[in-house]
Amino acid sequence: MKIVKTIDEIRNIIKEWRKEGYSVGLVPTMGYLHEGHGSLIEQSVKNNDKTVVSVFVNPTQFGPNEDLEKYPRDIERDSKLVERIGGDIIFNPEASEMYSSAGFTTIKVEGLSEKLCGITRPTHFAGVCQVVSKLFNIVTPDNAYFGLKDFQQYVIIKTMVDDLNFPVKINPVEIVREESGLAMSSRNVYLTYDERKSALSLSIALKTAKSLISNREYNSSKIISEMKQIINNYPYTKIDYIKIVNTTTLNDIDYIENEKYAVLLAVYVGKTRLIDNYVCE
Numbered sequence: 382m383k384i385v386k387t388i389d390e391i392r393n394i395i396k397e398w399r400k401e402g403y404s405v406g407l408v409p410t411m412g413y414l415h416e417g418h419g420s421l422i423e424q425s426v427k428n429n430d431k432t433v434v435s436v437f438v439n440p441t442q443f444g445p446n447e448d449l450e451k452y453p454r455d456i457e458r459d460s461k462l463v464e465r466i467g468g469d470i471i472f473n474p475e476a477s478e479m480y481s482s483a484g485f486t487t488i489k490v491e492g493l494s495e496k497l498c499g500i501t502r503p504t505h506f507a508g509v510c511q512v513v514s515k516l517f518n519i520v521t522p523d524n525a526y527f528g529l530k531d532f533q534q535y536v537i538i539k540t541m542v543d544d545l546n547f548p549v550k551i552n553p554v555e556i557v558r559e560e561s562g563l564a565m566s567s568r569n570v571y572l573t574y575d576e577r578k579s580a581l582s583l584s585i586a587l588k589t590a591k592s593l594i595s596n597r598e599y600n601s602s603k604i605i606s607e608m609k610q611i612i613n614n615y616p617y618t619k620i621d622y623i624k625i626v627n628t629t630t631l632n633d634i635d636y637i638e639n640e641k642y643a644v645l646l647a648v649y650v651g652k653t654r655l656i657d658n659y660v661c662e
Contacts, residue, residue, distance in 0.1 A: 382464040384456070384471045388479075388519050391433070391472050395521060403430035407522035407549075409513055412436040412473075413453040414462045417557040417565035421526040424554055426467040433520050434463050435472045437479065442508030453570050472520065479515060487511055490537045490544070496631050497533050498647060498656065501621060509534055510541050517547050525549050530556045530564050532643055532658045536631060556657070558584065564657045571653040579615040580650045583657040586611045586623075590644045591659055599638040601625040612648060621647035621654065628662050 385391045398405060406425030410418050414436075425432040436459050443449040456473055463471055487507050493499075494506035517525070527535045539551045557565045562584035563577065572580055586608040593604050605623050612618050623646045625634050634640055643660040 382460060382468060382470070384460060384473050386474055386478065388474065391470070391519060394470065395433075398431050404524070405429055405520065405522045406432045407516060407520045407525045408432065408434045408468070409516050409525065409527070410434060410436055411438045411452065411567065412459050413455055413567040413570070414459045415557075415565045415567065415569075417528055417530065419462060419466055420557050421528060421554050422463060422466045422468050424552060425524065425526050428552075429522075429524055431470075432468045433470045433472055433522065434459075434468045435516055435520070437472070437474055437476075437512065439479075439508060439512040440476055441480070441484075441511050442505050444502055444504050447502075448568075448571075453567055472516075479512065488514055488541060488545075490540050493533070493537050493540060493631055497622060497624060497626070497645060499533075501647075506534070506537050510537065513538055514541070514545075514547075517542075517549055522549050524552055526552045526554055528556065529553050529660060530566070530656065530658065532645060532660060533631060536629070562588075564655070566655060568653050568655065572650060576617050576651045576653070579617045580653075580655060582612045582615040582618055583646060583648055583655060586646065587644060587657060587659045590625075594637065594661075599636050601633070601635050601637060604644070608644075608646070612646075617651045619649040621649060628660060 406429035408421045408425050422434060438452050440449055460471055488510040489507045499506055529535055535553055542551055561581055563580050589611060590604050590608055608623050612620055625642055625644050627634055628641045628643050634642055641662045643658055645658045647656045
């Protein structure tokens with residue numbers, strides 16, 4: 382397993398792989414890898430001859446007063462996980478390598494980026510699309526792997542790929558949870574012991590929503606009301622949003638009986654913003 386720092390070097394390696402007829406998988410990450418990322422890497426290793434894991438804390442997807450500087454970083458820890466699972470390369474460029482030009486070009490997926498997380502993070506998804514498109518052009522993967530915990534991101538990236546005809550297949554991978562039910566996230570490291578207990582309210586609320594729907598409660602406002610009550614009963618929590626949306630358009634759904642839907646939420650636990658979801662397609 383090798384760590385590569387420059388665009389030229391990774392492109393040269395990919396060129397040699399292509400001469401050998403190897404298929405290439407890409408797992409884009411911001412590092413501080415956990416078993417959720419591990420599940421993405423496992424899928425890539427299983428389905429491709431070679432796997433590249435990008436580890437890059439992308440500055441363009443962070444807004445003012447967000448946690449760019451304190452975002453957890455540990456490349457040695459990351460390399461051990463990637464090597465254990467069987468990845469071939471970590472692409473770990475500096476920001477100056479990825480954004481060496483003036484950077485006038487941006488990509489925005491209209492109609493999807495302004496909703497949900499895009500309301501409180503208006504520049505976030507433009508930054509995500511910018512860096513992911515750059516990674517696709519640098520690595521030229523056959524397959525790329527994205528976790529469904531970031532469901533809005535997955536929908537936006539898939540739409541961007543379809544709209545711009547990127548020759549890459551986007552592969553969704555299910556959420557990996559801790560034994561407690563908490564969705565794995567690099568930001569979980571910020572939580573105190575007591576905040577971690579309160580963070581369980583997210584998965585509990587989602588389980589309640591799933592149970593209500595299974596028992597034929599299809600009114601979104603009633604389901605959301607029950608979820609809010611659960612989360613608000615825990616200390617340190619502040620709800621950003623809870624939404625039930627169409628899985629393609631991300632438009633709100635009032636009544637879900639005959640629609641493919643996703644129950645999405647974002648909640649501050651202390652100062653840490655967590656997201657989670659339950660998707661039915």
